Amino acid sequence: MNIMLIDDDDAVRMMLQDIIEDYNLGDVTASLPTALELSTEMLLSQHIDILIIDMLMPGLDGIQAVSRIKETFPGKIIMLSQVESKDLVGKAYEKGIDYYIMKPLNRNEIVSVLKNVSEHLRLESFAQNLQNSLLSLNPQNPSAPAQPKENTRTRAENQLKELGIRSAPGAHDLLNIITYIEKNGGELTALKGLFTAVAENHGAEDPAKEAKAMEQRLRRTIFQAHINVASMGVLDYTNPKFEDYAPLYFDYNDIRSTMRLLENDEKPGPSQVHINMKKFIHALYDTAQKAK
Numbered sequence: 001m002n003i004m005l006i007d008d009d010d011a012v013r014m015m016l017q018d019i020i021e022d023y024n025l026g027d028v029t030a031s032l033p034t035a036l037e038l039s040t041e042m043l044l045s046q047h048i049d050i051l052i053i054d055m056l057m058p059g060l061d062g063i064q065a066v067s068r069i070k071e072t073f074p075g076k077i078i079m080l081s082q083v084e085s086k087d088l089v090g091k092a093y094e095k096g097i098d099y100y101i102m103k104p105l106n107r108n109e110i111v112s113v114l115k116n117v118s119e120h121l122r123l124e125s126f127a128q129n130l131q132n133s134l135l136s137l138n139p140q141n142p143s144a145p146a147q148p149k150e151n152t153r154t155r156a157e158n159q160l161k162e163l164g165i166r167s168a169p170g171a172h173d174l175l176n177i178i179t180y181i182e183k184n185g186g187e188l189t190a191l192k193g194l195f196t197a198v199a200e201n202h203g204a205e206d207p208a209k210e211a212k213a214m215e216q217r218l219r220r221t222i223f224q225a226h227i228n229v230a231s232m233g234v235l236d237y238t239n240p241k242f243e244d245y246a247p248l249y250f251d252y253n254d255i256r257s258t259m260r261l262l263e264n265d266e267k268p269g270p271s272q273v274h275i276n277m278k279k280f281i282h283a284l285y286d287t288a289q290k291a292k
Helices: 010-022 040-045 062-069 086-095 107-135 152-162 171-183 191-201 207-235 240-249 252-263 277-290
Strands: 002-006 027-032 050-054 076-081 099-102
Touching: 002 010, 010 027, 010 107, 050 062, 050 107, 062 076, 062 086, 076 086, 076 107, 086 099, 099 107, 107 207, 152 171, 152 277, 171 191, 171 207, 171 277, 191 207, 191 277, 207 240, 207 252, 207 277, 240 252, 240 277
Parallel strands: 002 027, 002 050, 050 076, 076 099
Antiparallel strands: none
């Protein structure tokens, strides 16, 4: 999840960023002391999923800022404040915030709220993908204008959207890997060397260290894709997308094991899911190429 922080107190923003990073709750892609420049265009251009904003700030307060962007911002909004006025809190919810956290901040509450928000976003993304999948079963309008051809990276990005992980921490890494593989003749080398080469290609100061960080991001992202596909199967076992993606990107027996856990209202952890990164990357690249 990409997160933007807006608070005129530097210490609050630093505390939030530390908590988000310590608990792997997302990536803080922007940290701002004021909301004066906030716009939907800014949020969309930075692919922000969650906006955390203070209520009382000089120049433009949080409620005014939320009023400016809520109608066109598809993400979630969390508001912070020391204010206990029920009228102001009610007004904030009326303007479109999703959660309200009282200051001084409590680490456990922040972690709990962000996990809930992330889960809601994941489920919304999954529902949207499922709807798109069902719509794709309808015959296309023959009179519709032909769409321009997409490049490999764009097709890979569309696959990540279908899998519900376009905003995940490792999505950008996956797209960079696909681009690198294509530029090097489509050869999928050993993953360690591949990650290091991609890190070098993007100017990392320490490619080996960045390759290790990339591997961890990819593992979390592919794990989330696994859960999303298994959830798709639980909802509709005959869904064509599930039938395609389950064996293509994962080991089908692993998917079935996860489905059984989900059906029993258990939440699978990373240690319960086998992640075959090479299979996933190869399938993603192959699918993007075949769509040409």
